[in-house]
Amino acid sequence: MVLALAFLCLFEFGADIVAPLGPRWRWLRSLGWGLFLTWGSVTLLLSLLPQPLPAWRMDIEAAARLLLGFPGGMLTAYALRRHTFHLLVPLARPHIISMLRMAGLAIAAYSVLAGLIGPAEIFPPLSEATLERFLGVPVFLLRSLAGIVLVGGMLRALEIFEIELSSRLGSLEEAQILASERERMSRELHDRTLQMIYGAGLLLRNLQTQMEPAQAATLDPVIRMLDQAVQSLREILQEWQARPAMASLVDGMERLIREYGLPALMDVETDWQIPADAQLPPTQLRHILAIVSEALSNVVRHARARRVRIAAALKDGRLQIRIADDGRGFGPEAQPGFGLRNMEERAHLLNGRLEIQSQPGLGTTVILEIPWGGIRRGDLYRPLRAGQPQPEEQEGRPGGHVEANQEVAE
Template sequence: MTALAGSSTDALWAVSLRRWNAVCWVLFAAMAVGITTGAGGSRYAALALLGSVALSFAVLHRFPDNPVVRPHGYLAVLVLALGGLAYLNTSYAALFMVTLPHYWMFGRTPRISLGFLGLATAATLTCGWVRQGWSGEFFGETVVGTLIVVAVGMLIGLWVRAVVEQSTERARLIVELERTQAELSEAHQRQGAADERERMAREIHDTLAQGFASIVVLAEAARAGLVTDPARTARQLRSIESTARENLAEARELVGSGGEPRGAAAGSVADTLRRILARFAEDTGLTVEAELADLVCDQPTRIAVLRCTQESLANVRKHARASTVGVVLAQRPYGVELEVTDDGTGFVVEASAGFGLDGMRKRLAELGGRLTVTSSVGDGTRILAVLPSGGEGAA
């Protein structure tokens, strides 16, 4: 929008400048005709002065960006020509009035513009006084009229320059604002991309990575008992097949839903947890004690409960060396509460740098919940996840 506004302003300025230049050329031609038809031996000198002004203006107009062509040179020629025309007693007032904007257009600074305007005024008044003498007519018409025209030109020029400077500053501020907005938008996009990568990493860790880890553990156990316990090995192979199929379904869901997790069918989360715990007990041989309230909650809460349970069980499988695992799912007045405990070796919570616990904390925080981990070496571990009620409460 700024580029369009700037181009529109430049186009309007170019049109206005062309019109003003056309007025100047018409004035030059009219003055040349008037000087030629006038009487007196000074016509050739007046034409020479007018021609020098026209030639300087033509060169400046033809080569506006050429460093050799100086706008201040044209203004100097204009000052000398106005003084000469005033001395020759030729009508210079029209030329003076029409070329007043040139002092502001071609002066680099207001001080330079005012300086050339002052020189032009002084030159015309001085040369007119030398030619006419100090008479009442000279003072009443020439001096007063010239000073009025110059004063009005100064006021208009200063006002126009102030407006142009304000417009330039406003355009600069708009450009800076748009650049800042673009940088902020880019930063938001980068942050959004980083958040999306983190969310996808969490989903992959909580689904595919956990499934592959389970497959690896089951495969190692099946290989170890391939000769000594064929029946157990067969069960483990069935678990590997089932886990691989679930991983494949999870992968298809992640790809098909654009990374949005689905993970569980609508309904009670307790039935899904019972199947997960039964599979876990069968694969690991650990004792699982479960108290699962048959509550109904919304899909984000259901997925969070399932993922936290899967991550806690995976940690028990990989690190705890426990014999008993307890899982409690309950509806509290303040929300849904999930507690997973084990009697394993425990660990130092402050020293834990794993991705799983941090992922659980962030997942719960996105839903307004919190995670509390209590553990010490040799005393087992307690994972407590609390979520605000997102469903209809206890069934």
């Protein structure tokens, strides 16, 4: 029974690998279980006979090897080959491809050694004793060697997950940078360019009132062009910032957890002590999710954590988000990087506070606390506090370019 279960696992492993290659392969998953149940039913009936057939145990062992062991191993070898050439060759990682080829050959060898070669009572021409006399090496040693090669190849192939993770992180960081740059450009266009063009139009209209009618008429095409430029810029800004009036915080954080692939990398615990459909203004939600995104990115890239807990609670009109991991942490001598400064700036724009607690070897905890939904749109663009970087120092940083002592035209 243990031997048959092992062969079933091998068969299902091959079926799972080949299944993504197309719907015509999915039936193999059911085939393995069907063969195993058929074998198990026959075995049970034979064991309950009042006078068991001679050598029935050898017969059912031979059936397990032929029905599950040999086809399962060959299916897995074929699946690895197909998977390698169809899905991994575009990644241009020759060392991973060669290791998977070796793993496929090792599985094929194992399927022959374990599926077709057994005790002398099962297959006299292909018995273990016959092969041992021919090669001078015990068969169990050859099987172990094939298993070692297989394990080595599969462990090396796990680099695929690291490549996928790096690619996903790169895409997320690029999207975050593009969103921050778009936000900065929106502010620049709204607070500078749009106001300058609008002011130029007002100056021309004022100048028209002081000119002769015939001369004033020559400025009409210029004024119309300026009005069209203002309208075009407003349409561009509306398109860039097109979002629903309100959005769900819980949905946004769960989406970030999925995008970073946290469940596949570590144990993830979530604790939402806020209504699942609780809504926030889009501008406020965007800043909150940017802070959470940066914190989760640090957990994935630097923490080397095995467990992370993400909690959000609403109490006395204040929202607290806590992200705690059990990673390697850092000491007070660590210099804050670009991402941390960006998080602090966004927390300040939200009228909140950001606290980071960390010790070497004891993990890191990021705590964000802000007023719930009580922030006016203008507050998100207000001047920085004394001691914060001046506008020229933060040009091009995510979070935008904030003009000191500037009134925002809504």
